[in-house]
Amino acid sequence: MKIFLAQQNYHIGNFESNTEKICCAIDLAKKDGADLIVFSELSVCGYPPRDFLEFNDFINKCNEAIDIIRKHADTIGVIVGAPDRNTVKEGKDLFNAAYFLYNKEIKGIAHKTCLPTYDVFDEYRYFEPAYHWNVIEFKGKKLAITICEDIWNLGDNPLYRICPMDKLMEQQPDLMINISASPFDYTHEQDRKAIIKANVVKYKLPMFYCNGVGSQTEIVFDGASLVFDKNANLCGQLPMFQSKLEGFVLNDDGSIDGPIITQAKDVPDTDLNPIGLDEHLNIADIHDALVMGIKDYFGKMGFSKAILGSSGGIDSAVTLALACTALGSENVRAILMPSQYSTGHSVSDAEQLSKNLNNPYDIVPIKNIYDSFLSELKPIFKDLPFSLAEENIQSRSRGNLLMAIANKFGYILLNTSNKSELATGYGTLYGDMAGGIGVLGDCYKMQVYALAAYINRDKEIIPTNIITKAPSAELRPGQKDADSLPDYAILDKILYQYIERRQGPNEIKAQGFDAALVDRVLKMVNLNEYKRNQFCPIIRVSPKAFGVGRRVPIVGKYLS
Incomplete structure (x- = not known):
């Protein structure tokens, strides 16, 4: 037959x-x-x-x-x-x-x-x-x-x-x-x-x-x-x-x-159920899944062109490279939005990336927009010290610019947040958390680095400096992700145990992780469920992604 x-x-x-x-x-x-x-x-x-x-x-x-x-x-x-x-x-x-x-x-x-x-x-x-x-x-x-x-x-x-x-x-x-x-x-x-x-x-x-x-x-x-x-x-x-x-x-x-x-x-006799996170595991398949996720989301929705904020950081770089593969470089527009806190190499790195990918890009500085916000808020903010409020104004200014350009020209905004950031709430609602589809929202930061290496497997597409420099949101002078978050190599492993493997705090601590750090990380995850609940759909590549497959109460006492 x-x-x-x-x-x-x-x-x-x-x-x-x-x-x-x-x-x-x-x-x-x-x-x-x-x-x-x-x-x-x-x-x-x-x-x-x-x-x-x-x-x-x-x-x-x-x-x-x-x-x-x-x-x-x-x-x-x-x-x-x-x-x-x-x-x-x-x-x-x-x-x-x-x-x-x-x-x-x-x-x-x-x-x-x-x-x-x-x-x-x-x-x-x-x-x-x-x-x-x-x-x-x-x-x-x-x-x-x-x-x-x-x-x-x-x-x-x-x-x-x-x-x-x-x-x-x-x-x-x-x-x-x-x-x-x-x-x-x-x-x-x-x-x-x-x-x-x-x-x-x-x-x-x-x-x-x-x-x-x-x-x-x-x-x-x-x-x-x-x-x-x-x-x-x-x-x-x-x-x-x-x-x-x-x-x-x-x-x-x-x-x-x-x-x-x-x-x-x-032929394997048992399921593949990794006990720990291996950021390199099947990275080529993850790459191809993300490309298909972008391509089909756009094709089946009748969209053709994408836009994203290109910061000179690794998340936006990997997202841009994936989108260019999925949609064609000519259909992906990158917007560089430096502030007074942006380093010069962030702009030059982002420019070099777009030149390597041959995609269109624009530079739209936000300093004047940001200063205008601060000026109008001065009577309310008075002389209170610089805080998260001022940082988030920058992020939301960028989000507004991206959505304005998207609306004017018919683009769909690609979100560049990774799973480590989404898990811990390291993102700004209505700012860098805006978007129509989350490309990297199911990839931990260390997996993003592995994706960058895979994208560069034949030649340098993502500039080396983007991969090697310390991650930063660049929302205040000298800011680094490490100021607010544990080292990603440790953070990702704790998050994997909690999210993918559904291990409780005592079970995670028993694996040798610092007890105070575990408590801190898990508290961040649970307190930021309200942010993820408002987030765009995320392309699923892991056994447990944020979104429709993970149902956790926004208001809950567990580990809070």
Whole structure:
């Protein structure tokens, strides 16, 4: 049996585009002699559709798309993802479903059993778990079709009470097919391989796994679809961060034609769950995920041009380089906004960066604007000493200038704040925290340095001085980040334990970190939740990002 995996980039609610992509792939697969083609989870409407699922019109459009697609499924079997209405009227109105189409008909529908509600997922809000589990017979084969999370319910501590593959095994299937929308994080590719291998080893069946690709606001899907033979050898892997259509021949004995990519013994058996932060871990994948996140955010929203403040610091430099790769240098405008506290090399470094990248830039000094604010506030501020208030006026002046230029010329502002800053509240609301999308908000400062090194892997794009100089907001004379924050090499490790690993203060202190420093850092994190709650969407690259996947009360006593 010749089976194609269609790893495609969908656009939530863009039924015309999604349906056209699906039908084109079906037609190409037919020309190549395919028996079956597999698409990813909720491919018809895009994932995650969230509250769009509550609109009857949205579900009607899903059904209309299925009706178009089934007409292309004449001589070929098609497995495609879409919502299915619950006609039993017990429980929620919808199922998350995989439609099996053949001979221009709907031959079967498989419903998702395991509905995740952790991190960025909230499927039980919309869907009812499956009631029934049936294999689908096709050309002499029995197909066990599952959807994403359904294959993750293995091990000694399963998340759900029902394992759908256990139910399907009662009907003696010949192969497993899983349609998925599994988001990227820099640990997750190994996780997937480990869990799919575990399924293959347990059930002794080949597995065809089709994952979506592309970014949906903050969530990046990396593709990396997989094919395993019945002996748990990895026989096919589609590329990360790319759309791809590829066919594989499944033999009757459960083997796959062609060379084995990775022998079963070399495929990971366990999830990648780093105990400590490794800023260099999969940095190339993080780079590519961020580029895709920027590109798809702009492309799917109908934007074409970006703007950002270029300070001569490493965060804005890395953001600018990523944006130029994603959108083209000519479409990214950098604004240099020096004040009386800016060093001369900050301006020259930022200028050199834009020259290296060949992107347009402007210099708009803020001294006169800042002085005007101070003059007008003099009757209220009187002779009180210089403080955070004056520092933040500079940051908000820059934010106003960036938004004014963005409004005038139709740009979208890229935010350059990193995860270390966002965690500790080292940023100004309505100033340097302004933006339409947060590019580095899920990368700790040390990861930003690793990204800079990766960007410079072939030649110097980011000037060396930007990378080597001490980080500074330059909001007062001689200011350095180290005046307000612990050394990033230590800070990031503490933050990683608290945010990614959900370790409490005593657990972190037991790892050898200074007790007073741990208390100070964790207090900063919790007290600044109100700032993050007002922040723009952040491109997610870690197992636990700020945003929709991390729900912490703004008003809470814990560690405060």
